[in-house]
Amino acid sequence: MKQFAFGLVTAGLIAGALAYSRSDSLEARAPGDPNELKIESGDKNPWTSLKLNNDPDQFTFAVVSDRTGGHRDKVFSQAVQRINMLQPQFVMSVGDLIEGYTTKEETIKAQWDEFDGYVKKFEMPFFYTPGNHDVTNKTMVTKWGERYGKRYFSFTYKNVLFLSLCSENPPDMGTIDKEQQEWVAKTVAAHKDVRWTFVFLHTPIWTAKDLTKNGFGAVEKALMGRKYTVFAGHVHRYQTFERNGAEYYQLATTGGGSRLRGVEYGEFDHVAWITMKKDKPLITNIMLDGILPANLKTPESTEKGVDRKMKPTFPVSGRITVGGDPVSGAVVALHTYDAEKKTYARVAEGRTDDLGRFQVTTYAKFDGAPADDYTVTVTKAPAIYAAPATSTLKLKIHETPNTLNLDLPK
Secondary structure, eight states, X not given: XXXXXXXXXXXXXXXXXXXXXXXXXXXXXXXXXTTSBOXXXXXXXXXXXXOOSOOTTOXXXXXXXXXXXXXXXXXXXXXXXXXXXXXXXXXXEOSOOSOOOOOOHXXXXXXXXXXXXXXXXXXXXXXXXXXXXXXXXXXXXXXXXXXXXXXXXXXXXXXXXXXXXXXXXXXXXXXXXXXXHHHHHHHHHTTTTOSEEEEEOSSOGGGSSOTTTSSHHHHHHHHTTSOEEEEEOSXXXXXXXXXXXXXXXXXXXSSSSOOOOBXXXXXXXXXXXXXXXXXXXXXXXXXXXXXXXXXXXOOOOOOOOOOOOOOOOBOEEEEEEETTEEOOSOEEEEEEEETTTTEEEEEEEEEOOTTSEEEOBSSSTTOOBOSSEEEEEESSSOGGGSSTTTOOOEEEOOSSOEEEEEEEOO
């Protein structure tokens, strides 16, 4: 994972040209443009320069990520108020805006009414991108069309092209259909002289094995040879990728279900803040709880989260070594097995530190795992232990603190 910056951003735009004088009196100067910076300058001055960071080609926008999959109280609605404090030109999204996964029209309407009530409080435009929770089935696709029309679209601003794609086409989820592929190719070709292109979609389908089959290969082909950046969500875990000389961002959450283990795990609530400079974008991740008004009070909100069905969990910790040597950065995962369906389900996981130590998380940071029988997988170890179907590691979690120390053969 690349390094990325976090911070509290305070944006101030000073429009107009720069003017300064070494005259003895500012009042003696003839009236000029009121937007100019006017200051009395001497041979020595208490400033570094008077070249303002106000290039007319520069602008800022924010990107919000997943709100669903078990959204939490007050996070997204407060994010709207926090973003208003930062005053970007507009706000983009990467989908999963409502919980969805229903064919009940009254439920769909109620969820969209609630969500629209939040985003209408933005003091700048908000652009919708559909996620799998938003267009789960034909009924939800129809309701999207009735409310918002297109599921994919484009626009330009200051000679920058924005593409909002639909990666969810039920029943073929995680795909870009043929019609949309052709639309992307035509849209990109019609804007060959833009200085940058931004792409937004819900699922990071560039990680799939067959990009021809899921349609993303056609999107990348259309983008070939130009400067662009891609944003997605879906996984609820921050990760960066580099493909074709371009940067791809898989964002974390803006209130969606998350274990919230922190920056090290890519699990946090944030907005991506993009400053489009003259030649390239500057991308910053802003933690939501770091955006506060002058009085330091958390914004008011009545947004209710989703009640999640959670089993009691019990602490699980341990240490992984291979041939006696600690394994750093390995993912230790616990899987249950359904004998009837003959499938494994990943329930909990942990990550080893430099000494090979780990703590397991199921629902929230280091809460452990439910009491059950598990197959254990370990990455960065011999391949046999990487998949539940081949791993010989078994573990029974008891209703007490549990310890798992493994020294695996090389």
